[in-house]
Amino acid sequence: MKNNTPRYKKFTRSKVGNFIFFAILIIAGLYTVLPLIYSVITSFKPLDELLAFPPKFYVVRPTFKNYAILPELLSNLEVPFSRYVFNTVFLSAVITFLHVIIASMSAFVMCQVKNKWTLILFMTVQFALLYNATTLAVPQYLIFSKSRIIDTYWVYILPMLPSAMGVFLIKQNMESAIPEALIEAARIDGASVPRIFWQIVMPLVKPAWMTLTLFIFRDSWSLQPSGNIFSESLKTLPNIMSQITSSGIARSGSAMAATVLLMIPPIVIYFATQSNVLETMSSAGIKE
Numbered sequence: 001m002k003n004n005t006p007r008y009k010k011f012t013r014s015k016v017g018n019f020i021f022f023a024i025l026i027i028a029g030l031y032t033v034l035p036l037i038y039s040v041i042t043s044f045k046p047l048d049e050l051l052a053f054p055p056k057f058y059v060v061r062p063t064f065k066n067y068a069i070l071p072e073l074l075s076n077l078e079v080p081f082s083r084y085v086f087n088t089v090f091l092s093a094v095i096t097f098l099h100v101i102i103a104s105m106s107a108f109v110m111c112q113v114k115n116k117w118t119l120i121l122f123m124t125v126q127f128a129l130l131y132n133a134t135t136l137a138v139p140q141y142l143i144f145s146k147s148r149i150i151d152t153y154w155v156y157i158l159p160m161l162p163s164a165m166g167v168f169l170i171k172q173n174m175e176s177a178i179p180e181a182l183i184e185a186a187r188i189d190g191a192s193v194p195r196i197f198w199q200i201v202m203p204l205v206k207p208a209w210m211t212l213t214l215f216i217f218r219d220s221w222s223l224q225p226s227g228n229i230f231s232e233s234l235k236t237l238p239n240i241m242s243q244i245t246s247s248g249i250a251r252s253g254s255a256m257a258a259t260v261l262l263m264i265p266p267i268v269i270y271f272a273t274q275s276n277v278l279e280t281m282s283s284a285g286i287k288e
Contacts, residue, residue, distance in 0.1 A: 066253035103166035173208035
């Protein structure tokens with residue numbers, strides 16, 4: 001029997017289009033990864049290669065001296081190195097935990113409460129994605145000054161808690177991953193709102209909050225003291241870079257070595273959450 005079902009030709013890019021598309025992707029990828037590779041290479045350069053001009057992208061005589069000298073340099077800091085480590089780990093853990101919880105609760109309310117006010121609130125969240133944190137520096141300083149929290153941990157924590165991107169990602173994931181019938185069934189069975197949130201919603205949107213955990217940990221791990229922090233005992237690990245490089249270009253290799261070591265925790269977390277990142281971007285409508 002003859003099949004009369006019409007056949008539609010699948011749309012495909014031409015070979016030239018494919019070449020241009022992949023060429024752009026390769027260039028963008030190199031632009032992203034080359035600085036990281038150069039940092040690793042520079043951390044193994046001896047002093048004479050660090051001083052060479054023009055600088056070379058490769059190392060001729062690799063050495064571990066830049067790494068070996070780090071303990072000596074770190075022992076001469078203004079405050080004990082352990083204090084910088086504590087500040088960075090403590091702030092990263094607190095900021096990441098609070099940020100994920102607040103963003104998840106906010107997204108849950110926007111998904112469950114359907115009225116014009118939550119719609120306006122979500123539109124405000126989307127509008128906030130256009131703003132850069134730098135534009136809020138002066139208002140934040142005035143608020144911190146009036147609140148008398150200058151030179152405290154709160155100066156690090158409070159600006160990192162609200163996140164339009166975090167709320168947007170989790171809300172989009174909740175709407176696509178959690179059917180309303182499931183929430184209604186839980187309510188009929190007598191489940192309270194906190195129980196629905198912690199035992200039903202949060203496990204189902206794990207890819208979303210794992211992705212948010214990666215992004216926020218990356219940002220909080222690299223937090224640097226702003227104009228609101230003056231005490232050296234409250235500063236974080238990235239501040240060590242300025243102290244090491246203050247000795248001149250001769251210490252640039254050691255500074256790169258320290259930078260490479262600081263990059264390890266975010267990279268480890270990324271590989272641990274990579275699949276969750278892809279799933280979240282897909283459900284949020286960011287990845288086709």
